[in-house]
Amino acid sequence: MAELSNQLMAFTVLAYLGAMVGYAAEYAFGKRSHIGRAAVRPAQQLVGAGGPPVVDEVESPIRPAEARDRGALLGWIAVGFNVLALLLHLGALVTRGVAADRMPWGNMYEFILSVSFVGSAAWLVVLLRRPGIRHLGLFVALIMVVLLGANGLIAYTPVGPLVPALNSYWFVIHVSTIILASGILLLGAVPAAMFLLRTGYDQGKRRFPYTLGKRAPEAGTLERLTFRLHAFAFPLFTFGALIAGPLWAEASWGRYWGWDPKEVWAFISWIVYAGYLHARATPSVKRTTATWIALIGFTTMLMNLFGVNLFFEGLHSYANAG
Amino acid sequence: MTVVEDQMAPPAPPPRRGNPIWAFLRNSWRQLTSMRTALVLLFLLAVAAIPGSVLPQRSVNIERTAGYFRDHPDLAPVLDRLGMFDVYASAWFAAIYLLLFTSLIGCVIPRLADHVRALRTVPPNAPQRLDRLPHHAAGVERPDDPAGTAAAVARTLRRRRWRTVVREGAGGGWTVAAEKGHLKETGNLLFHLALLAVLVGVGVGSWYGWHGNRLLVQGADKGFCNTLTQYDESKLGARVDASDLTPFCLQLTDFRAGFQDSGQPKSFDATVLVDQDGKEYTRTFTVNDPLRLPGATVNLLGHGYAPVLRYTDRFGQSQTRVVPFLPRDGMFTSEGVVTYPDANVDPTGKRDEQLQVGFEGVYLPTVGTDGRPTSVYPAERDPVLFLTAYRGNLGVDAGLPGSVYALDRRQMAAGRLKQVSGARPHELRPGQAWTLDDGTKLEFLGTRPFATLAVRHDPAQPLVLGGAVLGLIGLMLSLFGHRRRVWFRMTPLAAAERESGGTVMEAGGLPRTDYPGFATEFEALVRAAKDDEETA
Numbered sequence: 068m069a070e071l072s073n074q075l076m077a078f079t080v081l082a083y084l085g086a087m088v089g090y091a092a093e094y095a096f097g098k099r100s101h102i103g104r105a106a107v108r109p110a111q112q113l114v115g116a117g118g119p120p121v122v123d124e125v126e127s128p129i130r131p132a133e134a135r136d137r138g139a140l141l142g143w144i145a146v147g148f149n150v151l152a153l154l155l156h157l158g159a160l161v162t163r164g165v166a167a168d169r170m171p172w173g174n175m176y177e178f179i180l181s182v183s184f185v186g187s188a189a190w191l192v193v194l195l196r197r198p199g200i201r202h203l204g205l206f207v208a209l210i211m212v213v214l215l216g217a218n219g220l221i222a223y224t225p226v227g228p229l230v231p232a233l234n235s236y237w238f239v240i241h242v243s244t245i246i247l248a249s250g251i252l253l254l255g256a257v258p259a260a261m262f263l264l265r266t267g268y269d270q271g272k273r274r275f276p277y278t279l280g281k282r283a284p285e286a287g288t289l290e291r292l293t294f295r296l297h298a299f300a301f302p303l304f305t306f307g308a309l310i311a312g313p314l315w316a317e318a319s320w321g322r323y324w325g326w327d328p329k330e331v332w333a334f335i336s337w338i339v340y341a342g343y344l345h346a347r348a349t350p351s352v353k354r355t356t357a358t359w360i361a362l363i364g365f366t367t368m369l370m371n372l373f374g375v376n377l378f379f380e381g382l383h384s385y386a387n388a389g
Numbered sequence: 390m391t392v393v394e395d396q397m398a399p400p401a402p403p404p405r406r407g408n409p410i411w412a413f414l415r416n417s418w419r420q421l422t423s424m425r426t427a428l429v430l431l432f433l434l435a436v437a438a439i440p441g442s443v444l445p446q447r448s449v450n451i452e453r454t455a456g457y458f459r460d461h462p463d464l465a466p467v468l469d470r471l472g473m474f475d476v477y478a479s480a481w482f483a484a485i486y487l488l489l490f491t492s493l494i495g496c497v498i499p500r501l502a503d504h505v506r507a508l509r510t511v512p513p514n515a516p517q518r519l520d521r522l523p524h525h526a527a528g529v530e531r532p533d534d535p536a537g538t539a540a541a542v543a544r545t546l547r548r549r550r551w552r553t554v555v556r557e558g559a560g561g562g563w564t565v566a567a568e569k570g571h572l573k574e575t576g577n578l579l580f581h582l583a584l585l586a587v588l589v590g591v592g593v594g595s596w597y598g599w600h601g602n603r604l605l606v607q608g609a610d611k612g613f614c615n616t617l618t619q620y621d622e623s624k625l626g627a628r629v630d631a632s633d634l635t636p637f638c639l640q641l642t643d644f645r646a647g648f649q650d651s652g653q654p655k656s657f658d659a660t661v662l663v664d665q666d667g668k669e670y671t672r673t674f675t676v677n678d679p680l681r682l683p684g685a686t687v688n689l690l691g692h693g694y695a696p697v698l699r700y701t702d703r704f705g706q707s708q709t710r711v712v713p714f715l716p717r718d719g720m721f722t723s724e725g726v727v728t729y730p731d732a733n734v735d736p737t738g739k740r741d742e743q744l745q746v747g748f749e750g751v752y753l754p755t756v757g758t759d760g761r762p763t764s765v766y767p768a769e770r771d772p773v774l775f776l777t778a779y780r781g782n783l784g785v786d787a788g789l790p791g792s793v794y795a796l797d798r799r800q801m802a803a804g805r806l807k808q809v810s811g812a813r814p815h816e817l818r819p820g821q822a823w824t825l826d827d828g829t830k831l832e833f834l835g836t837r838p839f840a841t842l843a844v845r846h847d848p849a850q851p852l853v854l855g856g857a858v859l860g861l862i863g864l865m866l867s868l869f870g871h872r873r874r875v876w877f878r879m880t881p882l883a884a885a886e887r888e889s890g891g892t893v894m895e896a897g898g899l900p901r902t903d904y905p906g907f908a909t910e911f912e913a914l915v916r917a918a919k920d921d922e923e924t925a
Binding site (some may be wrong): 305315 | 432434439600649847868869
């Protein structure tokens, strides 16, 4: 079963690679016109009050035109690869869990596997609701390939049972909410980066990174999507890292907060994302400034995912990496 | 500390020459409570937290801090003076978060007042031109007269929890003004006040809480009572006195550790005899399930083995010691030392300091086949103790602090403590005895398990938890709430059609925040207002 999980993982990366090529092909050969049309459509409600995302049924005015479009065909092939990759990804996770006979969140390898799965699934949910932003898929797939590739190379750990320190119901609560929140926050960095590229392009910048913004959806749409993803994930992260985490720490280590490196970086991420939400809510702060803050938050999350596990020694050292 | 800037900027005060000090203070206060300052302070706080993860912290891991001082003898004292090894207790870290919270208070209090005022204010009257609003519907006809329609629409709105006011206008017209979404600001204020509660809770906890660590060896002779002197390491809060510790005694009666075949730990269970308030009872606790006593929580942090060693000196006197050996790796290769400073005392009572004895070495719960001094399995499958014997002055009488897990290297270097066994450490299995060159004897009687415990009390924990939960609720309200207003204007139908007593209705909606779902809600409201069945 463990072997099967590893093979599925390899195919998952290949499928994401396929999706990436497809998205890239559409990016390169697709027509500008329908992207422009897609971009100006009004944004939909993504998040209900505290509840799960609510799917609004919206007629897509662009679909008939797309069907005849070679670029769009490439795009939909890419989405097909993406769905396939997600299924393989799920298979790799489930077989890993079956092989270990527990939730597959016991070490860094499994944790990143789960976080990237959530990010990927959230991407497809967003895509389902707003087909117009399909072009962001290139960057989502790129991140997936890099993240999973690095994960397999740096953090691979053979299947094993949980250490007693992790044997607690808090394991499921704390880790699952953190995985959900991290996945969505990491996904949120994609529209954030594209928003900055797009605004730069709209302001007439034509140097390299900004040229990528040429085909990105309309800036306002990207910005709203960025905010909604962050606003949805932030309370989850708050619950997972700053409530469930301390509750478990109190039971396990005797203190609810002890400035362990992982705790420090969770605190930093939380502060930075709180800064983003404040900046976004303040009219006098430019939206580009606020979005830069969200990207800084993204780097702190990456630091916590990789850096803290690899460089620092602490109580959260379940990584077994390196 | 957010959104509503239209309320935050006060009208420019009349030009008046005031006290310059007062003006300076007022300007400073305005600067401090501005959003920009709050954002800068948030960032400073995030950046200030980084060194605490890069450099070892005294409060987190004192051994690694000491190691850093050894490795960087020049740099470490400089960093220490900057508080880099106690980042989260340092003055500059405190300065940042205290300024941040001051800024927060300065922002929240006026907004709290505004919010209370807003809650008591009735929704404002409808604007003249409802068609200028972002959402608009016109020409909705109803059979009742305007007053009846207005009442019915108001009922519908109130049923949907809108704050609603009905006003009579000129020319027989009526308007209904309604507002919803004050929960957003309520949540926002709740979140920030809850953060204050958390800060207060953390502060109270550090004043009135205490904690201590203790290594507890199994056995009735090794019990421990909750007094400061019996801890290996302890810290009392600023307002806690040694006599404030809850009195209880613990005795480790059993410790079981289960391991996988790979050596990975599977389970730890410690059983203790608790003696509190004159009652004795037995409790079992484990890693994620601490022992909760009234006034203290006991957490199981780790465990290990304590060899039992009996030394018989040249005068036939025996002394038995149970010495914990500290595990060095996951397979419990454990290091330790046993000393007999009172050995070889002449029966007449004359001490010869040169005849003190000490043994240093490693304990392997399962020795490997290759004979290397590392354990291959954490449970005691094939236990072996490798010891080196030393005789001479152990240096314990000098009163200098030394490790209880290693012999004094200075004494060895000075030649006052000499190795008296062979070049290779002597191998001892349980039950075996080792006769030294002077005829004295060391017997390895077996081992006892020990547990490392953290005992802790923090009276403010419920406050911190309550604050965090309220904060989360407030956060979700403020993120997912939306403030919006709607107006309905009822005008009598034209005079010719008046006999039917009909009304024509116009509606307008204004979302006060970015809220894409409002269009759907507005349409539903207009439909409900039109629909007789719901309004009846």
